[in-house]
Amino acid sequence: MTMWSPELTGRTGPRYIAIADALASDIEAGRLGAGDQLPTHRALADSLGVTVGTITRAYAEAARRGLVGGEVGRGTYVRGQPDRGNALFAMSRKAEHRPNTPLIADMRHNFAPRLAQDDSINRAMTAIAAENIEALLAYQTHEGMREHRAAGAEWVAMGGVAAEPERLLVTCGGQHGTAVAFNTLLEPGDTLLTEALTYPGVRTLARMQRLRIQGVAMDSEGLIPEAFEAACRQGSPRALYCMPTMQNPTGTMMPVERRRRIADIAERHGVAIIEDDVYGYLIDNAPPPLSTFAPTQGYYLTSLSKCIAPGLRIGYLVVPSGQSDRFLPAMQATVWMASPILAEIARRLIADGSAHRMAEARRQEARARQNLARHALGALGWRANPVGLHGWLRLSDPWRADDFAIAAAAKGAPVTPIGAFAVTRTKEQAVRICLGAASDRACLARALGELAGLLVAAPEPYLSVV
Numbered sequence: 001m002t003m004w005s006p007e008l009t010g011r012t013g014p015r016y017i018a019i020a021d022a023l024a025s026d027i028e029a030g031r032l033g034a035g036d037q038l039p040t041h042r043a044l045a046d047s048l049g050v051t052v053g054t055i056t057r058a059y060a061e062a063a064r065r066g067l068v069g070g071e072v073g074r075g076t077y078v079r080g081q082p083d084r085g086n087a088l089f090a091m092s093r094k095a096e097h098r099p100n101t102p103l104i105a106d107m108r109h110n111f112a113p114r115l116a117q118d119d120s121i122n123r124a125m126t127a128i129a130a131e132n133i134e135a136l137l138a139y140q141t142h143e144g145m146r147e148h149r150a151a152g153a154e155w156v157a158m159g160g161v162a163a164e165p166e167r168l169l170v171t172c173g174g175q176h177g178t179a180v181a182f183n184t185l186l187e188p189g190d191t192l193l194t195e196a197l198t199y200p201g202v203r204t205l206a207r208m209q210r211l212r213i214q215g216v217a218m219d220s221e222g223l224i225p226e227a228f229e230a231a232c233r234q235g236s237p238r239a240l241y242c243m244p245t246m247q248n249p250t251g252t253m254m255p256v257e258r259r260r261r262i263a264d265i266a267e268r269h270g271v272a273i274i275e276d277d278v279y280g281y282l283i284d285n286a287p288p289p290l291s292t293f294a295p296t297q298g299y300y301l302t303s304l305s306k307c308i309a310p311g312l313r314i315g316y317l318v319v320p321s322g323q324s325d326r327f328l329p330a331m332q333a334t335v336w337m338a339s340p341i342l343a344e345i346a347r348r349l350i351a352d353g354s355a356h357r358m359a360e361a362r363r364q365e366a367r368a369r370q371n372l373a374r375h376a377l378g379a380l381g382w383r384a385n386p387v388g389l390h391g392w393l394r395l396s397d398p399w400r401a402d403d404f405a406i407a408a409a410a411k412g413a414p415v416t417p418i419g420a421f422a423v424t425r426t427k428e429q430a431v432r433i434c435l436g437a438a439s440d441r442a443c444l445a446r447a448l449g450e451l452a453g454l455l456v457a458a459p460e461p462y463l464s465v466v
Contacts, residue, residue: 004031004038005047012459013403015050019058024067027078036078038068104412105438105447110248110390112306113365113436120354121309124345136340142331143324144170144338151347152316155355159280160288161300161318169317169327170338173310174278174303175201177317178241181274181299182209183330191237195223197421199248199276202241215423216240222247222254225261232269239272244290246279249421249432250392251384256287263293274299281307281359282366282387296320304346306389307359314338314346363387369435369444376448377433380455389436395429395455403459404431411454413447 006022008015026032039047041055048055059076062068069079128136135145143149149165156163171177178201186192188210194202196215206213214235217227223242231237240262244254254262266273275291277300291298303315319327331337349355367387374382377393384391393415395404401417408415408431415431433451438444 004036005044008048012400013406016054016057016061017402017406019048019055020061020065020067023058023062024065027067032078038076038078040075102412103414104450105443106414107408107433107435107437107447108414108416109437110434111310111437112362112389113369114439115358115361115365118354118358118361120349120352120358121312121345124348124354127348128341128344133341136344138340140337140340142328142337143168144343145340148338148340148343148347151343151350155304155350156300156302156316156318158356159277159302160286161292163300163318164321166324167318167321169319169324169331170343171301171303171315171317171331172335172338173305173313173315174276174301175205176313176334176338177301177303177315178202178274178276179205179334180317180327180330181272181301182206182211182239183333184327185239185272185274185299186211187238190239191235193228193231193237193240193271194423195242195247196423196426197249197418198241198423199243200420203423213423218247218250218252220252221258222252223258223262225258225265228262229265229269232265232271237271239274240266241274241276242290243276243279245277245283245286246385246388248279249390249416249418251388251390253283253385254287254290259287259290260293263290263298266294266297270297272297272299275301277302278306279389282363282389283385284363284387291318304355307362308346308349308355312342312346314342366435368441369438372441372445373433373435373448376445376452377455380452381430390432390434393431393433393451395431398459399429399455400459401429401431404429404454407454407459408451411447411450413450415451 006019008018008022011018011021041052045052045055059068067079068076146165148170149168152168152170153163153165171180182205186209189212191212191214192206193214193216196218203213214231214237216231217224222244244259246253263273273291273294275289275298277289280286280302289300291300298320300318301315304312366389370384370386370388373384373391381394381396382391383394395401401419405415405417415433418426418428418430435444438447
């Protein structure tokens with residue numbers, strides 16, 4: 001049994017959370033390794049001068065994060081590195097709720113807002129059901145049926161990507177497209193560059209594929225070209241994953257000239273650019289996608305989840321000319337093929353203009369919701385694109401991101417702290433706030449009002465023991 005004792009100096013918030021956080025830090029730093037047995041509840045409680053109940057809650061929190069395991073009578077053992085890159089962990093971390101506080105709006109999840117019922121999907125499904133659907137129920141080629149790839153090419157063209165159907169693969173949404181790109185372009189041990197703050201799902205994919213992930217510095221216009229070139233020279237990275245348009249979590253928009261510079265650097269160093277453009281549909285007259293400036297190194301992906309329906313699970317991955325075949329093994333090994341029935345629904349929605357109309361409706365709703373956010377938080381550190389579904393709230397002293405997230409959850413308006421997105425340690429204190437999951441604008445306005453009230457008040461002191 002190890003004589004581990006957590007260093008709690010400077011850690012605020014509930015004591016059991018501080019102990020769990022200290023445990024995670026020591027595992028990450030290598031001071032504790034997989035298989036190490038932790039002190040008993042009583043021994044650690046006596047060492048820290050807290051109650052046994054506090055240690056019980058701390059170990060339970062650590063177990064929930066996947067850090068420790070064990071059985072009654074055998075003790076508690078370290079399992080390994082904390083999975084902070086796991087989006088589910090980042091989104092579901094339990095905060096301190098006040099008794100009987102109802103949930104006003106969950107602002108941790110970057111969902112598209114629900115709109116008034118549109119029967120376009122119903123009509124497409126009805127039409128398909130009335131036809132001979134034998135071909136849609138059979139195995140198809142891994143990249144998707146020709147007509148479905150053609151529809152995808154038509155859809156991405158509206159975002160500025162001119163691609164022949166032969167350069168496009170139909171995927172099961174954007175996350176699957178990212179996984180296919182990673183599996184094709186990267187090998188275990190390779191270095192993947194991302195923005196310093198990035199989408200948590202990418203960190204999960206990188207961990208699963210045993211990639212070395214490295215964050216690149218950002219500013220108010222996104223990825224900094226000089227920092228990207230320095231990373232290319234020093235570390236021999238294989239690929240860059242980034243979101244130039246409506247970056248998640250910060251909402252930044254990379255200008256055209258910077259896109260050109262980053263593409264030129266990638267072309268010169270042979271670094272693949274995996275461009276995630278799932279939010280591009282929200283922007284009228286958006287800059288050309290970054291990948292269009294990198295003809296041999298640009299890989300573009302998007303999906304219909306945010307603009308039409310997440311349950312449709314259809315996305316599109318565009319690759320450079322002549323490279324489609326190298327992606328087919330990853331498609332075969334993961335899903336074999338995207339569902340032809342779902343891809344056919346998407347094709348019909350694109351063909352008759354329904355997809356464009358539904359995307360426009362969400363653009364208008366996103367703009368209205370951003371107006372509410374700007375009114376409530378605009379003078380309090382809020383930064384967002386005027387039509388974005390999320391925004392970045394920078395916190396002022398004495399607020400810390402984790403404490404603010406706990407306080408926001410207690411008010412019925414949970415948000416996600418910066419730690420869920422940070423590739424490397426950061427001193428910045430900020431949270432991401434998503435506007436789409438609120439059931440309606442009235443609920444969103446209430447939740448934003450609660451957050452504004454927290455920002456103008458000092459954090460409440462927590463009891464040192466539970």
